[in-house]
Amino acid sequence: MSLKITDQCVNCDVCEPVCPNKAISLGVEYYEIAPDLCTECVGHYDEPQCVIVCPVECIFTDPVNVESREQLLAKKASLTREDVP
Numbered sequence: 392m393s394l395k396i397t398d399q400c401v402n403c404d405v406c407e408p409v410c411p412n413k414a415i416s417l418g419v420e421y422y423e424i425a426p427d428l429c430t431e432c433v434g435h436y437d438e439p440q441c442v443i444v445c446p447v448e449c450i451f452t453d454p455v456n457v458e459s460r461e462q463l464l465a466k467k468a469s470l471t472r473e474d475v476p
């Protein structure tokens with residue numbers, strides 16, 4: 392499942408550099424998470440790093456983008472090309 396940033400975001404920039412997949416970027420009004428790049432940090436960390444650092448707790452799971460741990464691991468492998476010899 393990808394995570395989603397709500398309009399409570401204060402554009403503090405803290406989350407963008409901690410994302411291992413470069414999934415976070417500044418959108419039109421506030422920061423956004425690209426669903427095809429977010430792995431919930433599975434395979435990199437035990438907890439979503441953006442959620443840990445966000446000072447206003449405005450990052451939540453996105454029910455529109457539900458994925459199993461296996462799917463998230465496969466996405467992580469695809470993004471890091473670990474499956475390529």
Ligand code: SF4
Pocket residue numbers: 394409410411412413414415424428429430431432439440441442
């Ligand atoms: Fe990036 Fe992890 Fe946050 Fe997803 S949960 S946006 S991979 S830091």
Ligand code: SF4
Pocket residue numbers: 396399400401402403404405406407422444445446447448449450
């Ligand atoms: Fe927005 Fe939270 Fe990211 Fe700061 S850490 S830019 S408040 S989502």
